[in-house]
Amino acid sequence: MSDGQWSPSAGTGQIVVSGLTKQYKNVRAVDDLSFTVEPGRVTGFLGPNGAGKTTTLRMLLNLVTPTAGTATIAGHRYADLADPLRSVGAVLEASSAHKGRTGINHLRVICAAAGLPAQRADEALALVGLTPAAKRKFKGYSLGMKQRLGIAAAMLGNPQVLILDEPANGLDPEGIRWMRGFLKGLAAEGRTVLVSSHLLSEMQLLADDVVIIAAGKLVRQGPVDQVIGSMAHGGRVRVRTPQAEELTAALREQSATVDTDAHGALLVTGVDAPTVGRVALAAKVELHELATERPDLEGVFLELTAGKAEIR
Template identity: 60%
Template sequence: MADRGTAIEVRNLSKRFGGFTAVDDVSFDVRPGRVTGFLGPNGAGKTTTLRMLLGLVEPSAGQATIGGTRYRDLPSPLTTVGAALEATSFHPGRSGRDHLRVMASTAGIPDSRVDELLELVGIPAAARKRAGGYSMGMRQRLGLAGALIGDPEVLLLDEPNNGLDPEGIRWMRGFLRHLASEGRTVLVSSHMLGEVQQTADDVVIIANGRLVRSGTLEEVQGGAKSFVRTSDADALAGALRIADVTAQPADGGLVVETDDLRLIGDVALRAGLPVWELTSRSGDLESLFFALTDGTSRNYSTQDAPVEQDALIGQEGANE
């Protein structure tokens, strides 16, 4: 599949619920052919941002577009954007297959697509069981199948790994990477930082409703690095400098500004220095996340919370 080229653009996006600012002047891009992790503490504004992207919540300021168009103005929303924001957005008495058939029929999509998706997400055996009896992991897979029903160019997923066992998490990681490789734009909200580090190409981090960092995973983490120990760290640092590679002393060795272990080994060999330890040392997303967001989790007051919830329900009703 060719690169579909449908990017998400968020520009100066804000949302206020009464006196509470849930999202405050946020701007970022989500590029096609890549998985973007959307991170932030509880109450940071992630879900509100996703809802504004989908037209479920009206922004107080700014705009969020998909391929340059607001969601409500898309000529064919289901084939452009697929979303799974909740793992309970289905009738509990309806089978998983019937749930998808209803979705498909509203968009003129044949039932064959339903069976294809049930197989794709790994729940064909449960297709005829009532969705109300599904485990959380099965609900997540059903929600993902629903998001893919129109073969969309863009996917918005809110905490898709919740309830999945380790095997399911590994499957989800590979599946998201596969979807991005097809040229789709994939935006994933998650609190599983280790998993984001293994899955995402880019990350967007917000706290207290404001953007605190965005970029490629490598940029955000500070770039690829390596660690090396030898008998004479100063001599090796000098040899690396001649090879146009920066190295700094740390932990009894050197932190080198490259992930090319072969280059470091070759430089050490030419300098006649033994290598006692040589490992990749990628940035730690978890440490960075907590450094950027420590102490920013927001507890909604009893006055603010009903305002936000009522606003969400009202917007959802208006868009049904």
């Protein structure tokens, strides 16, 4: 807030997951997982269905006991934090509340239980844009409003660390844009923001770093641009030509891989666009389009996790 009381508290908010494992009878939900989440950045936590994301977050918050390994926040287990509400805010599902209670009263009950000033409830509602709905009963809230109320509850203690599981679920495009700006703003204040999501295009806009897991294992971690740029093919070249057969034959002589999309364009990997242009010139092939298609986060994610989605 403008008066400074919402600035993050002192101390590091680094999250460290080390060798984390969770075994459920014959299913290993999380398998020797290690990664770090740094303060001052938004980290996207990504994986296909059944990858172990929610189980990992629940172990991080001491809601599930690990079979092996550790998960710490600022060097401590969540259960060992002196004042967890003031250190960590978490939303693992849309906010739940008594259906007859208003949004503001729901937050005031939490404040009373946590020993926080009642005015924090009003401030938190304003922070997430729910002040106009403060006196509406919870049963009349949309899913998107419930998501915002959950985030307001997580922010009551002015935490250094925010952990959110699918926070954009139920939000309309305007709400998603608001969420992006809100979380980026928290990270800019030096807070640690860990966000699990299936909205990969939104993650590419929101996240500074990503942690990608599949079948309980880490498959890639790093800044978004580096993860996207790390793919071996580095993108593909899209070509449109009336002489597709001639160009395909010439490119394959250069060890390029050539496929055709539904619209008849050639999709070339293994060589870059200038090489395609030189090959076309040498073969006297007319080009109508020549463009490099860079991989995006969704494409990289699907390639890294191909065949690893499981239903657990």
